[in-house]
Amino acid sequence: MFALRRSLLSAGRIARPQQVARFSSASALLQHKAVKPAEKLSEVTGPESLIGTSAAPGTVPTDLEQETGLARLELLGKMDGIDIFDLGPVIRPQHSVKGTPDDPIWVPTYDNSRIVGCSGTPHGSHEVQWFHAGVDKVGRCDECGAVYRAYELGADEEAPHH
Amino acid sequence: MSLKLNIQRWLFSTNAKDIAVLYFIFALFSAMIGTGLSAIIRLELANTGSPFLHGNTQAFNVVITAHAILMIFFFVMPALVGGFGNYLMPLMLGASDMAFARLNNISFWLLVPSLILILTSALVEAGAGTGWTVYFPLAGIQSHSGPAVDLAIFSLHLSGFSSLLGAINFITTFINMRTIGMKYENVPLFAWAVLFTAILLLLSLPVLAAGLTMGIFDRNFNTSFFEYAGGGDAVLYQHLFYWWNHPEVYILIIPGFGIISHAVSAIASKPVFGVQGMIYAMWSIGLLGFCVWSHHMFAVGLDSDTRAYFTSATMVIAVPTSIKIFSWLATLYGGTIRLNVTALFALGFIFLFTIGGLTGVVLANSALDIPFHDSYYVVAHFHYVLSMGAVFSIFCGWYLWSPKILGLHYNERLSHIHFWLMFIGVNVTFFPMHFLGLQGMPRRINDYPDAFIGWNQVASLGSIISIVASIVFIYVVYDQLTNGLHQGNKALDSQFKPSFMGTNLNVEGYTGPTLEWTVSTPPSLHAFNTPAVLY
Ligand code: HEM
Ligand SMILES: [Cu+2]
Ligand SMILES: [Zn+2]
Numbered sequence: 001m002f003a004l005r006r007s008l009l010s011a012g013r014i015a016r017p018q019q020v021a022r023f024s025s026a027s028a029l030l031q032h033k034a035v036k037p038a039e040k041l042s043e044v045t046g047p048e049s050l051i052g053t054s055a056a057p058g059t060v061p062t063d064l065e066q067e068t069g070l071a072r073l074e075l076l077g078k079m080d081g082i083d084i085f086d087l088g089p090v091i092r093p094q095h096s097v098k099g100t101p102d103d104p105i106w107v108p109t110y111d112n113s114r115i116v117g118c119s120g121t122p123h124g125s126h127e128v129q130w131f132h133a134g135v136d137k138v139g140r141c142d143e144c145g146a147v148y149r150a151y152e153l154g155a156d157e158e159a160p161h162h
Numbered sequence: 163m164s165l166k167l168n169i170q171r172w173l174f175s176t177n178a179k180d181i182a183v184l185y186f187i188f189a190l191f192s193a194m195i196g197t198g199l200s201a202i203i204r205l206e207l208a209n210t211g212s213p214f215l216h217g218n219t220q221a222f223n224v225v226i227t228a229h230a231i232l233m234i235f236f237f238v239m240p241a242l243v244g245g246f247g248n249y250l251m252p253l254m255l256g257a258s259d260m261a262f263a264r265l266n267n268i269s270f271w272l273l274v275p276s277l278i279l280i281l282t283s284a285l286v287e288a289g290a291g292t293g294w295t296v297y298f299p300l301a302g303i304q305s306h307s308g309p310a311v312d313l314a315i316f317s318l319h320l321s322g323f324s325s326l327l328g329a330i331n332f333i334t335t336f337i338n339m340r341t342i343g344m345k346y347e348n349v350p351l352f353a354w355a356v357l358f359t360a361i362l363l364l365l366s367l368p369v370l371a372a373g374l375t376m377g378i379f380d381r382n383f384n385t386s387f388f389e390y391a392g393g394g395d396a397v398l399y400q401h402l403f404y405w406w407n408h409p410e411v412y413i414l415i416i417p418g419f420g421i422i423s424h425a426v427s428a429i430a431s432k433p434v435f436g437v438q439g440m441i442y443a444m445w446s447i448g449l450l451g452f453c454v455w456s457h458h459m460f461a462v463g464l465d466s467d468t469r470a471y472f473t474s475a476t477m478v479i480a481v482p483t484s485i486k487i488f489s490w491l492a493t494l495y496g497g498t499i500r501l502n503v504t505a506l507f508a509l510g511f512i513f514l515f516t517i518g519g520l521t522g523v524v525l526a527n528s529a530l531d532i533p534f535h536d537s538y539y540v541v542a543h544f545h546y547v548l549s550m551g552a553v554f555s556i557f558c559g560w561y562l563w564s565p566k567i568l569g570l571h572y573n574e575r576l577s578h579i580h581f582w583l584m585f586i587g588v589n590v591t592f593f594p595m596h597f598l599g600l601q602g603m604p605r606r607i608n609d610y611p612d613a614f615i616g617w618n619q620v621a622s623l624g625s626i627i628s629i630v631a632s633i634v635f636i637y638v639v640y641d642q643l644t645n646g647l648h649q650g651n652k653a654l655d656s657q658f659k660p661s662f663m664g665t666n667l668n669v670e671g672y673t674g675p676t677l678e679w680t681v682s683t684p685p686s687l688h689a690f691n692t693p694a695v696l697y
Contacts, residue, residue: 086342110692115256115680117696119348127433128348128696130680131673142673148697 039064041076104149107133114150121146173271176263177687178248181270183567185244188273190639192236195281197632199229200625204591208622212609222608223291227314228284230294234414235321236277238552242417243325244270246559247332247356249567253678253685254353256341256694261334269328276320283313290314293606295407296377298388298399303381312381315374322367329367332360341677343696350676351434354441355420358448359413365452366409373402397462404455412451415515415547416444418555419486422511424676425558426490429505430497433675436489443482443489450479460531469528476526483519487512503577507558510585511551518546521596536606539599545592557584557635569684570646576638583631590624 038049050072055061067075077084098121099105107114113134118141120126126143133139133148140147175181202225206214215221248266252259260266283290287308292301296318301311336357340349376387377399386392388399427434434440456464456472464472490512499505521543525531534540557580565571594617603614610618642649672679681689 105697107695107697114692115677115690115694117343117348117677117694119696123697124347127437127675129673129675130677130694132680140673 038072038076041073041080041082044073044076098144099147099149101138101147104133104138104147107148107150108153109135109150110153112136112150112152113139116148118144118146118148120144174267176259176267178252178260178263178266179567179685179687181266182245182247182249184270185240185248188270188277189237189241189245190636192232192240192277193632194636196229196232196237197629199225199232201629203229204622204625206608207610207618209619210609210612210615215608217609219608220288220291223293223606224284224289224310226606227290227292227294228280231280231314231317232277233548234294234410235318236273236280238414238548238556239321239325240273241556242414242421242552242559243328243332243356243359244273246352246421246556246563247328247359247417250563250678251332251353251356252335252339253681253689254350254676255335255339256344256677256690257335257339258688258690258693260331261338262331265327265331269324269331272320272324272327276317276324279313279317279320283310283317286310286313295403296374297403298377298380298396301377301381302389312378315378318374319371322371325363326367329360329363332356333364336360341690341694341696345696347438348696351423351437351440352417352420352676355416355423355444358444359416362409362413362416362448362451366406366413369402370406373399373406376402397459400459400462401455404458405452407458408455409448409451411544411547412447414552415555416447418511418552419444421555421559421562422490422508423493425504425508425562426493426512427675428562429500429502429508430494431500432493432497434489435492435495436485439485440489443485446482447479450475450482454479457526457528457531460528461535464528466528473526473528477523480519480523487516487519502561503574503581504558504562506578506581506585507554507561510581511554511558514546514550514554514589518543518548518551521546533602534599536604537599538595538603538605541605542592542595542599545588545595549588549592554584557581563678564642565646566678566683566685568642568646570642571649572638572642572646573649576634576641580631580634580638583627583634587624587626587628587631591621591628592624594618594620594624 036043036045036049037051037053038044039053044050047069050069052061052064052066052068052072055065063075064079074084107116113132115130116133116139117128117130118126119128120141120143129141129143131139131141133150135150135152138147138149171180172184175184202214203222206212206222206225208214212218212222248260287310288306290296290301290306290310290313292306292311292314296311296315299305336349336353340346376385379385380388380394386394388394388396390396423434423440454472454476456468457476460469460472490508521539525534525540525543561572561577598614598617598621601614603610677694678685680694
C-alpha cells in the first residue's frame with residue numbers, strides 16, 4: 001500500500017500540471033478500502049483492487065483482464081491518458097533556465113543521490129555529461145556549469161520546489 | 163556461498179553482468195586452446211620438410227581449421243559481444259539488465275556444447291581438414307568421410323543460434339531499455355557498435371546456416387546442392403558462405419571500433435570527435451558490408467563486369483573506415499594525452515588496423531587479387547585486422563574497463579611489458595607474411611620450397627614472442643584477481659585522474675560522457691536503483 005501510494009505520489013510530482021490535477025483526485029481515492037477489482041483508474045483503492053478480472057473460460061484473456069499490480073495500474077492509467085510512471089521524455093518547464101547553486105534544478109530520487117545527465121540549456125546544446133546529484137551535495141556539469149540537486153521521494157516533506 | 167547458490171548464480175544466471183563474466187572466462191579458455199594450435203602451425207612452418215607433424219598434412223589442415231574457428235567464434239565474438247557487450251551495453255543505456263534476461267542465459271550456454279562439438283570434430287576420425295571456410299566439395303562426403311565435418315557444421319549451427327538469440331536481445335535492449343530522457347543521439351558509441359553488430363548478425367547468420375544445412379544434406383541425405391555430378395554448383399556454397407562472412411568480419415571489428423572510441427576519448431580527456439559521423443560510418447560500413455562479398459571469390463571465374471563492381475564496392479568501404487580513423491586522430495589532437503596501457507593498445511590498434519585496411523584495399527583490386535588470392539598476403543591482411551585490430555581492442559577494453567568491472571587493479575608495469583611483447587611479437591609474426599605472399603607462398607600448406615625458409619623462421623620466432631606475451635597477460639589477470647586490492651582501487655584514477663578540466667564539486671568523482679563510470683565499483687548486480695535521468 002505504502003509503496004503503491006509513494007509511486008503514485010512521486011509520479012504525480014513530476015507529471016505535467018494538468019495531470020497532477022487529475023492525479024490528486026485519483027490518489028485521494030486511495031484512502032478508501034474496497035476489494036472490488038478496479039476497471040478504471042478512478043476505481044483504484046489500493047493493491048487489493050489491482051487484481052485482474054481474468055477471462056471467461058475458453059477465451060484468451062486481454063491485457064485488461066489479466067494484468068495485475070503495478071502493471072495494471074499503469075494500464076488503467078493509460079486508459080485515462082495518464083502516464084503513471086512518467087516514462088515520456090523529461091519535461092522541465094522550470095528548467096528552461098540553467099540551474100545555479102542558489103536555484104538548482106531539482107531531481108527526484110529514491111536514494112540520497114541520482115545519476116543525472118546534462119545536455120545543456122536549452123536541451124541538447126552540448127555533449128551529455130553524466131554525474132551524481134546528491135541530496136546533500138549538488139552535482140555540477142563540467143560542460144555548462146548547470147547545478148542539479150536531488151530531493152528524496154517518499155520523504156514526509158513536500159518537494160523543495162514550488 | 164553454498165554450492166547450491168553458486169550453481170544458481172552461475173549456471174542459471176539471468177544477470178547480464180554475471181553472464182558477461184562467464185563469456186570472458188569462456189573466451190579466455192578458447193583463446194588459450196586457439197593459441198596452442200597457432201603454436202603448432204608455426205612450429206610446423208618453422209622449417210621445410212614438415213618438422214613437427216612429420217608429413218601429416220591432414221593433421222595440419224585440422225589444426226588450422228580448429229585454430230580459426232576457435233579464435234573467431236569462441237574467442238573474439240564471445241569476448242567482444244558476449245563479454246563487453248553484455249556488461250557495458252545495459253550500463254551505458256542506463257538499463258538494469260538486458261531486455262530478455264533468460265534468453266541471455268541460453269545464448270551463453272549454447273556456446274558450451276558448440277565448443278565441445280568443434281573440439282570433438284578435431285579429435286574424431288581424421289578431423290575436419292576443410293579450413294574454416296568449409297568449402298565444398300572438399301567438405302563433401304567423398305573427401306571427408308566420417309562424422310568430423312558434420313560435427314564441425316553442427317558446432318557452427320549452435321554458435322550461430324547463440325549469436326542470433328544474442329542479436330535479438332541486443333537490438334531489443336537498445337531500442338527499449340534506454341534510460342529516461344536518453345534519445346538515440348545520446349547513446350554512447352560502444353552501444354551503437356553493439357547494435358550494428360547485432361543487426362549484421364541477424365541478417366547474415368541465417369544465410370550461413372542455410373548453406374551449412376545444404377552441406378549437411380549433401381553429405382548425408384543424397385542431395386546435390388554443391389555437387390556437379392548431380393547438377394549442383396560448388397560456387398553457390400561460396401556465395402552463401404561469403405554473404406555471411408564479409409559481414410562477419412565487421413561483426414568482429416565493429417565492437418572493437420566502439421571500444422577504441424571510448425578508450426581514445428578517455429586517454430585524451432575529450433569527447434569523441436564527430437560522434438554523429440562515427441555512428442553513420444558504422445552504419446554505412448555495416449550496410450556496404452552486405453554488398454561486397456564476392457571480393458573473396460575473384461578467382462572462381464566471375465565475369466569482368468561482376469569483378470569490376472565488387473572491386474569498386476569494396477573500395478567504397480574504405481571511406482567510412484577512414485572517417486573513423488581520422489575522427490580518432492582528431493579526438494587525440496589537442497587532448498591532454500595520458501600514455502597508459504589503454505592508450506598504447508588504442509594507438510597500436512589505430513596504427514596496425516590501418517595497415518590491415520590498406521592491404522585489404524590492395525586485395526580488393528580483382529586484377530591484383532588473382533595472384534594474391536590464397537597466398538600468405540591474405541593471411542597477413544586478415545591477421546593485421548584481426549590479431550592486431552580485434553584482439554588489440556579486446557586488450558584495450560580489458561585495461562580500460564576491467565578495474566571497473568572487477569573492482570581490482572592490474573599491475574601497470576606488467577601490463578606495459580605485455581603490450582610491448584605483444585606489439586613486437588605480432589608484427590614480427592605477420593609482417594613477413596606480406597613478403598611471403600608477394601613471393602607466391604600459398605596459404606594452408608604445411609611445407610614449402612627452401613626459398614621461403616628465411617621469413618618463415620622470422621614469423622615462427624615472432625609467434626613465440628606473442629605466446630610469451632599471452633602468458634604475461636594471463637599472469638596480469640591472475641595478479642589482478644589475487645592482488646588487485648593491494649594495487650589500489652584505481653578504476654577511475656588510472657583513466658581519468660588528474661583531471662585538469664573538470665570540477666571536483668560532485669558527489670562521486672566522475673563527470674563525463676558515459677554512464678558506466680558513474681555507478682559503484684564494481685557495479686552492483688542491479689546497478690540503477692533510481693534510474694538515471696537525462697535532462
Ligand atoms: C578496408 C577494409 C577491408 C578490405 C578492402 C578487405 C578486403 C579483403 C579481400 C579482398 C579479401 C579476400 C582476399 C582473398 O582471399 O584473395 C579479404 C580477406 C579477408 N579479410 Fe578483409 N578487407 C577489409 C577489412 C577486413 C576486416 C576489418 C577484417 C576483420 C576484422 C577482415 C578479415 C578478413 C579475413 C578473415 C579474410 C580471409 C577470409 C578467408 O579467405 O579465410 N578484413 N579482405
Ligand atoms: Cu570481405
Ligand atoms: Zn551541462
